[in-house]
Amino acid sequence: MQKTVISELEQKQAALDLDHCMSVAVGAAIAAGNIVNACLQPGAMSAISDKTATDPVTEADKECERVVLSMLTRAFPACKVLGEEMSGGDGRLTDGATWVVDPIDGTANFVHCNPYCCISIGLVVRRESVLGVLYHPATKDMYTCIRGRGAFLNGNRLKVSSVDVIERALVVTEMGSQRSADWIHHKQCAMSALINLKPQAIRCFGAAALNLCQVAAGRAEAYFEHGPYAWDLAAASLLCSEAGAAVTDMRGGALDLCGRNVLAVVPQLQQQLLQALRDVPAPTS
Ligand code: IPD
Numbered sequence: 001m002q003k004t005v006i007s008e009l010e011q012k013q014a015a016l017d018l019d020h021c022m023s024v025a026v027g028a029a030i031a032a033g034n035i036v037n038a039c040l041q042p043g044a045m046s047a048i049s050d051k052t053a054t055d056p057v058t059e060a061d062k063e064c065e066r067v068v069l070s071m072l073t074r075a076f077p078a079c080k081v082l083g084e085e086m087s088g089g090d091g092r093l094t095d096g097a098t099w100v101v102d103p104i105d106g107t108a109n110f111v112h113c114n115p116y117c118c119i120s121i122g123l124v125v126r127r128e129s130v131l132g133v134l135y136h137p138a139t140k141d142m143y144t145c146i147r148g149r150g151a152f153l154n155g156n157r158l159k160v161s162s163v164d165v166i167e168r169a170l171v172v173t174e175m176g177s178q179r180s181a182d183w184i185h186h187k188q189c190a191m192s193a194l195i196n197l198k199p200q201a202i203r204c205f206g207a208a209a210l211n212l213c214q215v216a217a218g219r220a221e222a223y224f225e226h227g228p229y230a231w232d233l234a235a236a237s238l239l240c241s242e243a244g245a246a247v248t249d250m251r252g253g254a255l256d257l258c259g260r261n262v263l264a265v266v267p268q269l270q271q272q273l274l275q276a277l278r279d280v281p282a283p284t285s
Pocket of ligand 1: 055084102104105106107108174175176177205206207208209225226227228229232
């Protein structure tokens with residue numbers, strides 16, 4: 001396969017061989033996945049400390065992030081890194097080539113030994129994703145994508161679902177971790193709009209990045225949420241668009257990885273979802 005090289009990185013960073021990036025990121029995801037799987041064994045959950053009561057973090061999150069970031073920075077010293085646990089939660093991105101890492105997406109599931117959680121590693125250049133690796137340790141499913149080269153699950157090409165009526169669509173959203181009045185109001189309005197649309201199924205599985213993988217793999221027709229950060233979206237939003245989904249913000253505008261809202265949907269249902277969500281007020285805080 002022809003190698004893809006990004007040669008015009010801002011700040012004169014070294015050109016990146018995306019095939020090499022992929023193999024290092026896959027190795028890092030498996031290393032973190034081994035830590036996650038060990039913790040999911042009975043009685044082995046790692047120590048939990050709460051960022052907030054609804055947003056836990058564990059020693060395993062921090063250890064996974066240390067492992068992933070050290071493998072990435074050793075191999076790519078010129079790249080910046082942004083990890084969920086190191087950032088202090090502001091999710092800022094610059095134009096430079098940046099590895100954006102969620103060491104465990106779905107931490108609230110993880111702390112309950114619920115295996116619906118994943119490791120997400122995205123490479124972002126000029127604030128746009130160019131490569132994504134997502135690893136679901138419980139199933140050993142490895143999702144990979146490089147911009148322009150398609151989306152893959154364990155090496156098999158992914159394509160979004162062909163369901164074209166909302167009555168047969170499975171739509172995923174999340175309640176998130178914010179509990180202030182305007183967020184609660186937003187979530188209630190969003191859920192109400194969704195129920196009124198009468199899809200076949202509505203699901204809240206508990207991990208934004210893995211939800212996007214479901215859309216890419218054709219196991220869900222749409223996922224939307226106000227709440228996810230760049231580390232939830234960097235890898236999996238690219239996976240979705242490479243699998244043929246329409247990926248925008250919840251108003252249909254260009255996805256901003258730091259904009260904290262996303263709609264990924266099969267193209268044939270995009271207008272219906274956008275229409276349904278049009279009057280949902282965005283949270284203000
Ligand atoms: C969160 C989870 C959750 C979603 C939030 C995410 P984390 O990520 O994916 O399901 O509702 O928007 O930030 O904190 O588990 O990495």
